[in-house]
Amino acid sequence: MANLKYPNLAAEMARTQTKYEDVYQSTAEAVGKSSETVQNWITGKAGELTVKAAFHIRDNFFPALQVGYLFAEQPIHGQGAN
Numbered sequence: 001m002a003n004l005k006y007p008n009l010a011a012e013m014a015r016t017q018t019k020y021e022d023v024y025q026s027t028a029e030a031v032g033k034s035s036e037t038v039q040n041w042i043t044g045k046a047g048e049l050t051v052k053a054a055f056h057i058r059d060n061f062f063p064a065l066q067v068g069y070l071f072a073e074q075p076i077h078g079q080g081a082n
Helices: 007-016 020-031 035-043 051-061
Strands: none
């Protein structure tokens, strides 16, 4: 598992076997940035994830989950589908 800034996103990606590269590429195309930029946002290496990118990830990969849950910087247990 990659070291992500958002532990709930990492957990959900592992749970659903979602590939990091798929999230990075799809989001990059949606927001007009490179995959590397999106990866840097998600891993916390540089910059901040944009609202547009967060909603794209949620809408396209985890539509049943709340954005606030997926992108919390601390783990939240049992809150994803509320």
